[in-house]
Amino acid sequence: MAEAYRDLSWDDFRLVGAIRAERSLPAAAARVGIAHSTMFRRLGQIEESLGTLLFERHRSGYVPTPAGEEMAGVAAAMEERVAGFSRRLAGQEIAVSGEIRVTTSDTLLVHLLTPHLAAFRAACPGVRLDMVLANAALNLSRRDADVAIRATDAPPETLVGRRVARLAWALYGPAEAAVPADLLTGCDWVSLEDGSGRMKVVKHVEATVPPERLAYRVNSVLGLAEAVAAGLGIGYLPCFIADTRPGLRRLAAPDPDFGADLWLLTHPDLRRVPRIRALLDHLAEALSGQRRMLEGAGAGA
Incomplete structure (x- = not known):
């Protein structure tokens, strides 16, 4: 048995950790970059060499046994130590050069950030930007990304950063459409699909708009703006997007409860x-100059 333990490699721990995280072999295989069949064979070899079962196979997925849970815990601790070494090594760099992996949403990238990123690249041509569009927060501790640009009222406590503005939301409709006096019962509405169930603006629409008037839902803010402009209904939108579109007009002042x-x-x-600090400084200065627009002061109701 002692020989089996000595034969364990980092890849074995990484594989078990991936299965513990994903609960399925196909997803775990994709996570570590190997074929499903290879993942299945490797797990069998590890369990055979250890002489113990690491996962119970249930209809709901792979559930770790106590041994599997402990091995996955060791894998997580090893990953954190490797990531910590990588971060500390990066912190010793002097030149403003190299790659920065940035995660943000498609909404922020398309409607706000791209011109500022282009200006940053012009000022720091030695820096390469690797953009990752994801609405879910990536793990910056594991260096899934180096910088996150997010609209949130609850940034992770493990991260440090700068609050640059409050993103306002207001009610908008098509610029040329007639608007009835009773918006709730006289108009069709469009709304954001919020899978997390955390957005106050979505909760507000669901609580106040009659179900028969909720004509269209979409899980993209960009798609939501397109829907309002196309006349599918009225809806709440971020002011920094809607105020720049001639096909939209505000129907009410921004609601402070809906911002982020x-x-x-x-x-x-x-x-x-140096390269991280340079990017953060550049974006903070550029976005601070747009604060009035971001906070909804750029247009009247």
């Missing part, structure tokens, strides 16, 4: 890396 803070975030170990 715009944050520039990174891991504490990376904040003094």
Whole structure:
């Protein structure tokens, strides 16, 4: 048995950790970059060499046994130590050069960030930007990304950053359409599909708009703006998007309860890396200059 333990490799721990995280072999295989059949064979070899079952196979997925849970815990601790070493090494860099992996949403990238990123590249041509569009927060501790640009009122406590503005939301309709006096019963509505169930603006629409008037839902803010402009209904939109579209007009002033803070975030170990600091400084200055527009002061109701 002692020989079996000595034969364990980091890849074995990484494989078990992936299965524990994903609960299925296909997803775990994709996570570590191997074929499903290879994942199945490797798991069998590890269990055979250890002489113990690491996962119970249920209809709901792979459930770790106590041994599998402990091995996955060791894998997580090893990943954190490797990521920590990588972050500390990055913190020793001097030149403003290298790659920065940035995660943000498609909405922020398309309607706000791209011109500022282009200006940053012009000023720092030695920096390469790798953009990851994801609405879910990536793990900056594992260096899935170096910088996160997010609209949130609850940034992770493990990260450090700067709040640059409050993103306002207001009610909009098509610019040329007649608007009845009773918006709730006289208009069709469009709404954002919020799978997380956390957005106050979505909860408000669901609580106040009659179900028969909720004509269209979409899980993209960009798609939501297109729907209002196309006349599918009235709906709440971020002011920094809607105020710049001639096909839309405000129907009410921004509601402070529906806004979210715009944050520039990174891991504490990376904040003094020259290229990270340069990007954060550049974006903070550029976005601060647009604060009135972001906070909905750029147009009247």
